[in-house]
Amino acid sequence: MAVVADAGTLYGLLAVGAGLATGLAGIGAGMGEQGIGAAVVGVVAEEPGFLGKGLFLMLLPETLIIFGLAVSLILMFAWTPFSGIVTP
Amino acid sequence: MPVLRLPKFGSPVKYAYITGRVRALKTKLVPAEMYARMMNMDMSEIARYLEETQYKDEIDALSKDYSGVELIEHATFANMAKTFRKLEEVSIDEPSFLILEYLRRWDVWNIKTLLRGKFYGATDTEIVKHLVPAGELSSERLNELAKKDSITDIISAFDGTDYSSALAQYDGKNLASLENALDKLYYFRMERAVGGTLSVGGGLLLKYVRREVDIRNLITLFRMNKAGIDAAVIQENLIPGGKLHDELSRMAGQPFGEFLRALEGYPFWSSISDIASVDLDAVSRIEARLRAYLIRYAWALSNYHPLSILPVLGYMVSKETEVSNIRKIVRGKEAGLPAELVEEQVVVA
Numbered sequence: 001m002a003v004v005a006d007a008g009t010l011y012g013l014l015a016v017g018a019g020l021a022t023g024l025a026g027i028g029a030g031m032g033e034q035g036i037g038a039a040v041v042g043v044v045a046e047e048p049g050f051l052g053k054g055l056f057l058m059l060l061p062e063t064l065i066i067f068g069l070a071v072s073l074i075l076m077f078a079w080t081p082f083s084g085i086v087t088p
Numbered sequence: 089m090p091v092l093r094l095p096k097f098g099s100p101v102k103y104a105y106i107t108g109r110v111r112a113l114k115t116k117l118v119p120a121e122m123y124a125r126m127m128n129m130d131m132s133e134i135a136r137y138l139e140e141t142q143y144k145d146e147i148d149a150l151s152k153d154y155s156g157v158e159l160i161e162h163a164t165f166a167n168m169a170k171t172f173r174k175l176e177e178v179s180i181d182e183p184s185f186l187i188l189e190y191l192r193r194w195d196v197w198n199i200k201t202l203l204r205g206k207f208y209g210a211t212d213t214e215i216v217k218h219l220v221p222a223g224e225l226s227s228e229r230l231n232e233l234a235k236k237d238s239i240t241d242i243i244s245a246f247d248g249t250d251y252s253s254a255l256a257q258y259d260g261k262n263l264a265s266l267e268n269a270l271d272k273l274y275y276f277r278m279e280r281a282v283g284g285t286l287s288v289g290g291g292l293l294l295k296y297v298r299r300e301v302d303i304r305n306l307i308t309l310f311r312m313n314k315a316g317i318d319a320a321v322i323q324e325n326l327i328p329g330g331k332l333h334d335e336l337s338r339m340a341g342q343p344f345g346e347f348l349r350a351l352e353g354y355p356f357w358s359s360i361s362d363i364a365s366v367d368l369d370a371v372s373r374i375e376a377r378l379r380a381y382l383i384r385y386a387w388a389l390s391n392y393h394p395l396s397i398l399p400v401l402g403y404m405v406s407k408e409t410e411v412s413n414i415r416k417i418v419r420g421k422e423a424g425l426p427a428e429l430v431e432e433q434v435v436v437a
Contacts, residue, residue: 035104035395042108045178050112 018072025068032061103395106179110403113171116142118410120436126417127427131156134418143167157422162217164411169194169222171407175400186293186397188224189281190404195223196270198230199242199251203263206239250277268325275301275329292389293397299385301330303356303378309339310371313347344368356381376435383409383437409435 040054118141126134138160139147146163154162172194176187198219205215212234219234221227236242243255254269275297282294305326312322319341326337332354339347345366351357359381360374368374386405390398413434420430 035101038101038104039108042105043112046109046112047115 014075018075021071021075022065022068025065029061029064032064033058036061101395102181103183103397103400106175106183107395107399109178110175110400114399114403114406117406118414123413123417123434123436124431126414127421127431131160131418131421134414135160138163138414142171146170157418160418161415164414165220168407168411169220172222172404175404179400182290183397183400186282186290187400187404189278190293190401191223192277193223193274194220195225196274198223198225199246199255199270200263200267202230202233202242203239203258203266205234206236206242207263268327272327275327279329290397292393293401295331296386296389296398296401298329298331300382301327302332302336303382305330305333305336306351306356307371307375307378309336309347310374313340313342313344314368314371317341370432373432376433379409379435380437383435387437406437409437 036058040050040058043050044054122137126137129137135147135151135156138144143163146166147159150159150163150166172187172191176184176191179187198221201218202215205218212231215234216231219227219230221230225233233242233245236245239258243252243258246252246255250273251270254273255266257269258266278297279294282290282297308325309322312325322340323337326333326340330336339350342350348364348366351364352361356378360377363373363377383402383405386398386402390396390402392398413436416433417430420433
């Protein structure tokens with residue numbers, strides 16, 4: 001079976017996908033964090049002792065980036081789609 | 089028509105900071121069970137207790153000028169003014185605009201205090217003692233106004249502001265009509281300002297303000313219907329703008345029993361049903377219950393929209409109530425009133 005494809009293009013698209021996975025996850029986490037961050041700063045201004053708990057709450061949306069990053073890493077290094085490509 | 093500052097409309101995220109802050113401040117309010125304990129303390133113990141709370145700075149600062157009841161009274165007012173000013177200063181755009189609009193009630197309070205003080209010939213230092221610079225008028229401006237010689241001078245100092253139309257009603261003989269006009273102006277302004285905002289919080293603030301007007305009118309009705317005053321006079325004293333204005337104004341001048349029966353079925357009825365009877369001895373008990381209802385209502389609204397002006401409103405209402413409760417307790421103690429009587433007046437939501 002001969003699939004005609006430019007390996008360079010495919011690899012480029014893969015890299016774009018990996019970039020989007022981390023990038024979009026980052027934007028989403030940032031949007032989630034803006035309100036939490038503002039609220040935490042507000043509470044800490046009155047109750048400095050809340051800083052630890054506040055930081056923990058602030059970092060919760062950050063975990064979403066890790067999913068994005070994991071997908072990116074899999075795409076770039078662990079997944080090998082090129083094995084099926086036979087260049088003419 | 090005065091110019092209305094139009095706010096910029098923001099997403100709920102703009103409220104995150106200020107609501108976080110007021111929720112932290114809410115935890116510092118005097119807990120409800122402390123009021124009962126305060127009833128058993130003497131004046132210096134109350135002052136010492138307040139020194140352990142958020143009132144510390146004010147108690148420390150004012151303790152060299154005042155003592156006893158006066159110290160507590162001035163310290164609580166000064167703390168409230170400071171807190172409210174802070175809330176207004178640390179917020180931006182729509183929250184700041186709405187907070188200021190709410191705080192104008194203290195401008196109205198100050199103008200009333202100034203006029204009353206001048207009317208009864210108090211000195212300017214005496215008047216300044218009772219001012220609460222929590223609103224838009226700064227303490228410098230208020231001091232300046234207190235130094236004016238007569239009521240007409242104070243009134244002319246407000247020329248060109250929103251207040252001029254209300255203040256023009258001064259006839260030189262009594263202040264009652266002028267004070268009513270100021271109240272009406274405040275609620276009118278509030279409604280207009282809130283109507284200009286588009287966020288959900290603005291609409292709910294208006295809902296609260298309408299309910300507050302209703303409750304104030306209801307208290308007026310309780311007092312005046314109890315005293316058997318003429319319907320036309322009562323209707324003149326009702327503040328327009330409430331949701332139930334038409335229904336309440338129809339109740340004006342009704343015999344007391346009939347009036348109570350007409351109130352059944354309204355949302356606030358359940359909070360007064362056990363004490364509202366034809367042989368009611370003191371309207372102030374009803375007033376305390378209705379005010380408590382209003383605080384619960386403000387916080388209940390804030391649960392629907394946690395990121396809006398409503399938690400801030402709830403906090404401001406609670407703080408005002410706390411200050412008035414502490415004042416009631418210390419004033420009651422000073423006057424030697426029986427504890428049960430004072431306890432009835434304390435508003436606990």
